[in-house]
Amino acid sequence: MTVTEPAPSESDLEQHFEHTIAKDQRIEPRDWLPEAYRKTMIRQIAQHAHSEIIGMQPEGNWITRAPSLRRKAILLAKVQDEAGHGLYLYSAAETLGGDRGDLTEKLISGRQKYSSIFNYPTLSFADVGVIGWLVDGAAICNQVPLCRSSYGPYARAMIRICKEESFHQRQGYELLMAMMNGTRKQREAVQDSVNRFWWPSLMMFGPSDDDSPNTAQSMAWKIKRHTNDELRQRFVDMTVPQAETLGVTLPDPDLAWNADRGHHDFGAIDWDELKQVISGGGPCNTERVERRRAAHEDGAWVREAAAAHARKQQQRKEAAA
Amino acid sequence: MAFDNAYEALADAHDDARWAFGTGFDNPLSGVDTTVPSGVDGEDLAQYCLMLGDDALVLSHRLQQWCTRAPELEDEVAIANIGLDLLGQARLLLARTGRADGSGRGEDHYAYFRGEHEFRNVRLAEREHADFAQLVATVLVLTTWRLAVFQRLQASADPVLAAIAQKGVNELTYHRDYAAQWVVRLGDGTETSHARTVAAFDEVWPLVAELFEPHDVERRLDGVAVDPAEVRAEFDDVLAQVLSAATLETPVVPAKAGVAGGKGRNGRHTEQMGYLLAELQSVARAYPEATW
Numbered sequence: 006m007t008v009t010e011p012a013p014s015e016s017d018l019e020q021h022f023e024h025t026i027a028k029d030q031r032i033e034p035r036d037w038l039p040e041a042y043r044k045t046m047i048r049q050i051a052q053h054a055h056s057e058i059i060g061m062q063p064e065g066n067w068i069t070r071a072p073s074l075r076r077k078a079i080l081l082a083k084v085q086d087e088a089g090h091g092l093y094l095y096s097a098a099e100t101l102g103g104d105r106g107d108l109t110e111k112l113i114s115g116r117q118k119y120s121s122i123f124n125y126p127t128l129s130f131a132d133v134g135v136i137g138w139l140v141d142g143a144a145i146c147n148q149v150p151l152c153r154s155s156y157g158p159y160a161r162a163m164i165r166i167c168k169e170e171s172f173h174q175r176q177g178y179e180l181l182m183a184m185m186n187g188t189r190k191q192r193e194a195v196q197d198s199v200n201r202f203w204w205p206s207l208m209m210f211g212p213s214d215d216d217s218p219n220t221a222q223s224m225a226w227k228i229k230r231h232t233n234d235e236l237r238q239r240f241v242d243m244t245v246p247q248a249e250t251l252g253v254t255l256p257d258p259d260l261a262w263n264a265d266r267g268h269h270d271f272g273a274i275d276w277d278e279l280k281q282v283i284s285g286g287g288p289c290n291t292e293r294v295e296r297r298r299a300a301h302e303d304g305a306w307v308r309e310a311a312a313a314h315a316r317k318q319q320q321r322k323e324a325a326a
Numbered sequence: 327m328a329f330d331n332a333y334e335a336l337a338d339a340h341d342d343a344r345w346a347f348g349t350g351f352d353n354p355l356s357g358v359d360t361t362v363p364s365g366v367d368g369e370d371l372a373q374y375c376l377m378l379g380d381d382a383l384v385l386s387h388r389l390q391q392w393c394t395r396a397p398e399l400e401d402e403v404a405i406a407n408i409g410l411d412l413l414g415q416a417r418l419l420l421a422r423t424g425r426a427d428g429s430g431r432g433e434d435h436y437a438y439f440r441g442e443h444e445f446r447n448v449r450l451a452e453r454e455h456a457d458f459a460q461l462v463a464t465v466l467v468l469t470t471w472r473l474a475v476f477q478r479l480q481a482s483a484d485p486v487l488a489a490i491a492q493k494g495v496n497e498l499t500y501h502r503d504y505a506a507q508w509v510v511r512l513g514d515g516t517e518t519s520h521a522r523t524v525a526a527f528d529e530v531w532p533l534v535a536e537l538f539e540p541h542d543v544e545r546r547l548d549g550v551a552v553d554p555a556e557v558r559a560e561f562d563d564v565l566a567q568v569l570s571a572a573t574l575e576t577p578v579v580p581a582k583a584g585v586a587g588g589k590g591r592n593g594r595h596t597e598q599m600g601y602l603l604a605e606l607q608s609v610a611r612a613y614p615e616a617t618w
Contacts, residue, residue: 058399065393072609073434073618074417075352077390078410084393085406092399130609180618187616296394304397306522307458310515317514 026227031157034100042226045219046156047103048117054094055112055119059293061087063127064136072130076180080133083173090166097158113298120144121279122209124287125201131184131194132202137177139199139206139244145170146240147210150230178247185252192252199248200256207271208279210237216276241269354417354433355486360425363484366550371484372427373446373543374551376436377591378475379419380447383437384599385468386412387606388455397458404504408465411497418490425486438610442600443593449582450533451590452599459512459519459526466505467530470564471537473498474557483549506568513572520573527569527577535581537561541591 013021018037025032032038065084071077095105111117122140127133148167154160184191211217211233223229231239241260248255259272281287362368389409396402420433450468455461476498479491512519538558544551569576588594 061394061402067609068390068393069387069605070609072438072613072616074413074420074437076618078413078417081390081393081406081410081413085403085410088399088402088406092403095399183618184616187618188613190613191616300395300397303395304458306516306518307397307401307512310519311511313515313519314511 026155029153029227031160032155033157041222043101045223045226046159047098047101047108049223050094050098050101050156050159051103051108051111052118052120054091054098054108055117056123057087057091057094059112059119059123059297061091062293062296063123063125063289064133066127067130067133070130071133076130076133079176079180083137083176086169086173090162090169093162093165094159097156097162100158101156109297109301113294113301115285115294118283119293120209121282121287122202122205123293124282124290125205126289128201129194129198131181131191131198134177134180134184134195135198135202137173137175138181138247139202140209141170141174141177142244143206143209143240145174146236146243150236153227153230155227178251181251181253195251196253199253203256204274204278205282207237207241207274208282210234210240212276212279213274238268241271245269352432353421354414355421355425358486358489360422360486362426363550366484367546368426368428370543370547371487371550372423374547375419375423375426375487377446377541377543378472379416379423379436380445381451381468381472382412382419383416384445384447384451384602385464386410386416387602388452388464389461392455392461405461408501408504411494411501415490415494415497418493422486422490434610438607442595442603445593445595445599445603446591447595448533448536448590449596449599450530450537452596452602453530453533454598456529457522457526458508459522460529462505462508462512463523463526463530465501466509466568467534467537467565469498469501469505470561471554471557473502474560474564475552475554478552478556482551487550502564506564509568509574510572513569513574523572523574524577527574528579531577531579532582536584536589536591539589539591 019039022032022036022038022042025036032042061084064080064087068077068080068084071080095103095108098108099105108117112119122143127136145167148163148170151163152160152167154163181195184195214220214232214234217233220229220232224232245255245260245262257272259270261270263270282290285291362371386409389405389412392405392409394402396405416437417433420436423436424431424433448468450464453460453464455464473495476491476494480488480495482488482491509523512523514520538554538561540553540555544553566576584592585594
């Protein structure tokens, strides 16, 4: 007769979970985890995956029109990387019991969000550079701390993603340098693009800490490591000298170095605009979701064909055996 | 390359080699001896490189148009990958043109500042894809043809062309495999997918004969160029295998005529070509003095 140990109680498991988090160790898919942690994690990873996939659209808008073959290759490779990031992240969500099809449904029915920045239009080729510099720059500030997320598969995916994002940021900045060293029209296009993307980039860090309902629990679970306002400040401090080197003006008259704080002060963010964009009223919300829905629905017959072929192959194999 | 520590990885500035081909350089043939071999007509060689380069550039453009529209994320990645490979081939070939014709012009001159009638691609490359079946049918036909040509081109008397072909063979083998697998899945899959795939091949097939018609430039470049008529048998064999696995018949449809005796290789294109170039060239032409 085999003697089995009694199954651990729920409170033992929970204690073990809290202990793992406290020791800064990673939670792995095989580990017991509280249902609220699972839900929060799936939501966070899925929204990140959605952001990668929706984020392909604004830059994808310029691939066919890229003005040199080298820039075209860079842009196509970058947008392809974003599809790859979406894939890793949906896979990480699957380790928690998420389902890619179900998550895609939630995206196209508006039940899950993606980063609000992608609801702004790309109106010139300079936007490709500015998105690389500012939007990827802000994403890196947000995402590097996630490489230490308590959930193992997410943390590992983030290490790879951050590395690729940093390469994209350098490429974006390099495009802007080339344009700023080019003609007057090119410099004007860069400045116009910076004027349009600066404030939305600051909004990428989310609401201010006073108004961020999920921050406290996420910090306690070490899903998040820094508050929204801390990360936003880090981004501003990092970007100001880069803008000076580039020779562009950041569109904020209140932007100034504050020696007492050791940080840059900056003007008030238009939170009403962020709320409007998040609640569906951004310039491109409808178009972004509609494109994703169209691709998903137009592809349904292809996915059904692949499944039908696989079933037939299986039946043929069984019949031959 | 450090993947263990994100902070360390971010500071790693000298890792360009792992990124997609063509993103790290301005001149694809930098450092290569591009002297035209003796006895080879530079103008003909330049024209031949344009033909093969334009096929790749224009098909790559059609694949780029699929970006964010693929049926599944894995295909999003694969289609972009094929588009990138073809773009890389185009860059090498257009750069070769600028050396062979003695003008010293770069790849971008040929891509952005030629008119429609100066493009030398076959008409099938420029065709729009109304659905995923047309995409995979087009890619299967064009990459099967191109792989057969590139395999022979590895023995070209022009060492630059031979090297470009050698690089391309591995890529095209994958492209053909990707398209063939999808043709089989779609042909064998459901009634709907079968019907769409039949329709797709009916659309594509009238432009197939053009691929095998030798142009005067190809005839004159004996030992340098490949006579496309030579690859017909191999093409037919491969297509027969794939179509049979896909439970499809070889279409019986008449070939499309040319215009005033000319087809794609002579700069006589379809009505879709002008729109394709308007899109491809618009930014470059709006900033003619710019450098990127």
